[in-house]
Amino acid sequence: MSAKFEELPVPPDALERGGVEILRASIVEGAVSVGLRRSFDDPFTWGILLVDLARHASRIYALEAGMTEEEAFAQIQAGLEAELNRPTDLGSTKAIN
Template sequence: MKKPTPIDLRRYAGMLGGAREFLRVWATKDGPTTCFINPVPIGADPFALGIALVDVVRHGARAYAQATGISEAEAEARIWEGLDAERGNPTDPGHQLDSEDAPDSDDDGIISYLPNKDIH
C-alpha cells in the first residue's frame, strides 16, 4: 500500500497555534471511510466531539461551495442529508482494533479505541 499523503498544513501553522490534532479521516472510492480519533485533545466528554463535528460540517460546506460553485447553504444541506442517511442506515459499522493489532508508537494515535490512556 502506498503511504498516505497528508494535507500540507505548513502554511497554516500560525493559525493552529497550540492546537492538537484529534481526527484524521480517509475515504476510498465507493468504499469505507477510515477514521483515526484521539479524544484526549478535546476532553473526556463526547459532547465536545459533537460540537467539533458540527464545525466540520460548516467548514465542509464552505469548502464545497468554493470548490464546486454551489452555495454554502446548499452544500450544508446536502452534508446534513448525507449524515442523516448514514445515521439512519450505516453503510460501515466500523471496527475496533484490538490493542495487539495497534502499531507501537509514542504518539497519541488512536484508532477507534483508547489504549491505556486516561482522558478524565
C-alpha cells in the same frame, strides 16, 4: 513500489501556536480510515466538532463546486441523517495509546 499517501499540511495557526491533532481521516481504496483521540471529557463536544467540520466542508464546496454554502450544508446534513438512520458500515475501532 509503495503507494503514495497525500496528507494535508498542518493548519497555519497550529504551526504557529501549537496544538494536538485529534482527528485524521483518509480514503483508502474507497473506504474511510480514521485515527482519533478521545480528546474531550464529554462526548457532547464531538457533536459540536462534527457540525463545525460540516460547516467547513460546506464552505469548501461553495468555493470549489459551484454551489452555495447552504446547499452544501443541506446535502451534508441529509447524508448525516441517512447514515444515522441506516448505517452503511458500522466499522470497528481499537484504542491504541
